[in-house]
Amino acid sequence: DIQMTQSPSSLSASVGDRVTITCRASRDISTQVNWYQKKPGRAPNVLIYSASRLQSGVPSRFSGSSSGTDFTLTISSLQPEDFATYYCQHVYQTPWTFGQGTKVEVK
């Protein structure tokens, strides 16, 4: 199975900060990576698909990029509603595993 190693596991940030979260795949998976936001008690919400494509309705402060087996989610200017946990997921071959998650907390 392909493993997705996500870092950091948590970070503290302030409103307006630029936030970067990284996932590294255990092998080449092209650009088949999605990013989700999860808040307690709520369903996950897709932000980015195919490594860099913004899901419809998602604010443009969210962006994704890739380089080889490294994938990055960037929030350009953190907003109060962005404090949540973020997960990467590969969809290269089943099982489509998730990263361990990154909790973005208030600094």
Place this chain on the structure above:
Amino acid sequence: EVQLVESGGGLVQPGGSLRLSCVASGFTFRQYWMAWVRQAPGKGLEYVDIIDQDDSRERSVASVQGRFTISRDNARNSLWLQMDGLRAEDTATYFCARILLSTDWVFDYWGQGTQVIVSS
């Protein structure tokens, strides 16, 4: 409006069984692959299994193979997860999700989840 509503969770003893249901509305259910994803308390999201439009099973995560069975009924807009031989480590909130194929597969709509507790 796309809606996915899970049910069937509850408290069950180790070794017991549960059948989770997910009823879909607001889209043509038979045209989409579907998935089950779970989240244990204080843990991250975990892929469980997916199923294509024709009820052909795809590959589940190793920890549930031989114990969990995913199925669907397109006439009833319903997805199920039959869980047998439940273990304490299966305790989690279980989400169903719709799978969209655009440039790649993506879980674009999710239900609110149903909680499963495995405990004696």
